[in-house]
Amino acid sequence: MSHSTLTIPFVDFSFQHQPIQAQLEQAIQEVMQRGDYVLGQALGEFERAFTQACGTAYGVGVASGTDAIALGLQACGIGLGDEVILPANTFVATLIGVLRSGAIPVFVDCDPQTALIDLNAAEKAITAHTRAIIPVHLYGQMVSPRHLLNLASTYDLLIFEDAAQAHLAEREGYRAGSVGIAAAFSFYPSKNLGAFGDGGMVVTQEEIVAETLRSLRNYGATRKYFHTDYGTNSRLDTLQAAVLKTKLPHLSGWNDDRYRIAQLYDRLLEPLADYGIVPIANQSGSGHVYHLYVIRTTEDCLSDRSELQTSLSNLGIQTGIHYPIPCHLQPAFQHLGYEIGSFPHAEALSQEILSLPMYPGLSESAIAQVVSALATLIGSSQSSRLVGSFSHLADQPSLILS
Numbered sequence: 001m002s003h004s005t006l007t008i009p010f011v012d013f014s015f016q017h018q019p020i021q022a023q024l025e026q027a028i029q030e031v032m033q034r035g036d037y038v039l040g041q042a043l044g045e046f047e048r049a050f051t052q053a054c055g056t057a058y059g060v061g062v063a064s065g066t067d068a069i070a071l072g073l074q075a076c077g078i079g080l081g082d083e084v085i086l087p088a089n090t091f092v093a094t095l096i097g098v099l100r101s102g103a104i105p106v107f108v109d110c111d112p113q114t115a116l117i118d119l120n121a122a123e124k125a126i127t128a129h130t131r132a133i134i135p136v137h138l139y140g141q142m143v144s145p146r147h148l149l150n151l152a153s154t155y156d157l158l159i160f161e162d163a164a165q166a167h168l169a170e171r172e173g174y175r176a177g178s179v180g181i182a183a184a185f186s187f188y189p190s191k192n193l194g195a196f197g198d199g200g201m202v203v204t205q206e207e208i209v210a211e212t213l214r215s216l217r218n219y220g221a222t223r224k225y226f227h228t229d230y231g232t233n234s235r236l237d238t239l240q241a242a243v244l245k246t247k248l249p250h251l252s253g254w255n256d257d258r259y260r261i262a263q264l265y266d267r268l269l270e271p272l273a274d275y276g277i278v279p280i281a282n283q284s285g286s287g288h289v290y291h292l293y294v295i296r297t298t299e300d301c302l303s304d305r306s307e308l309q310t311s312l313s314n315l316g317i318q319t320g321i322h323y324p325i326p327c328h329l330q331p332a333f334q335h336l337g338y339e340i341g342s343f344p345h346a347e348a349l350s351q352e353i354l355s356l357p358m359y360p361g362l363s364e365s366a367i368a369q370v371v372s373a374l375a376t377l378i379g380s381s382q383s384s385r386l387v388g389s390f391s392h393l394a395d396q397p398s399l400i401l402s
């Protein structure tokens with residue numbers, strides 16, 4: 001069958017952008033006509049629209065998600081001498097943000113089933129110097145807001161969410177970004193809401209945090225040429241804001257699509273559990289926005305993860321690893337004093353995880369093709385047969401994108 005020779009990319013933006021190409025071009029042209037490239041009209045409009053979508057009071061656009069973390073922490077008054085708890089298994093930008101704020105990063109391990117920060121481990125890491133905790137809503141699944149808020153109120157900690165992978169995610173009645181004092185989002189192109197370049201935002205319920213951020217991103221100036229804060233240059237470009245504002249109304253539909261894709265993966269992968277292939281657990285139901293769909297090649301899996309990745313690639317199926325080396329083992333951060341064995345779950349996960357193709361518009365036939373390739377590669381003839389019973393999907397065009 002010809003479908004088996006098709007290449008399946010890890011991400012593909014064309015399904016998002018083609019249907020709204022005319023609107024995107026118009027939004028860009030409007031910025032060109034106004035010429036307000038920095039701190040322009042579309043920035044304010046997008047800030048208001050996104051913050052409303054998050055259920056927060058204020059939003060301040062910055063140049064990247066990394067800056068959103070660094071400047072966001074600074075605006076919350078977190079810095080020198082403060083300890084900030086974060087998971088070892090996050091994208092390195094979470095760590096970079098903490099270090100740039102001047103605070104001391106304190107890593108904790110993760111839950112091996114969900115890959116989310118282990119809040120019991122976090123509780124044990126709290127000292128008299130702990131000011132804040134950064135829950136990373138990894139892969140699109142929120143860290144339990146109830147558990148977080150309990151911890152924060154018991155120990156008088158600030159919660160600063162890294163929501164870079166969790167636009168519009170929900171759990172226990174909370175929306176990502178609305179749990180703590182402030183939250184960082186990234187609009188890197190492949191995020192659930194992506195710009196045509198870099199971008200980020202801090203959302204917050206606190207007016208003073210938002211005001212400080214508006215100054216910090218603009219050379220620390222509260223008015224022109226009057227510098228009250230130790231700031232920098234980190235604005236979200238008006239052009240990027242115009243693109244993001246145009247895409248925002250479609251975000252929730254794209255997230256629904258991701259969820260449906262994940263459910264199909266879940267269903268098709270079920271028989272592979274006996275062969276050691278287990279998806280990262282979803283404990284938040286339909287509030288998971290599946291920035292990534294990640295499986296584990298557990299110790300019961302006879303195939304080695306990197307062999308599996310190479311074989312899939314040879315079959316035209318692109319995958320990723322998020323992330324192959326935990327933060328505490330990265331060469332640049334050895335001075336923090338952690339070593340191999342410090343966080344056994346994060347370290348084991350880094351060896352086991354594999355991110356499968358996931359993007360709005362990914363067809364059911366492509367999903368079936370990915371799972372059937374996996375089943376064949378791990379030597380599960382039984383699984384191949386079971387997946388084969390879904391092979392009718394392979395001959396259908398995409399049923400997913402409406």
Ligand SMILES: *Cc1c(COP(=O)(O)O)cnc(C)c1O
Pocket residue numbers: 064065066067090091093094136162164165185186187188198199200
């Ligand atoms: C993408 C990402 C960031 C950083 O965002 P940039 O816009 O790339 O700087 C931070 N944290 C997490 C968890 C991310 O996935």
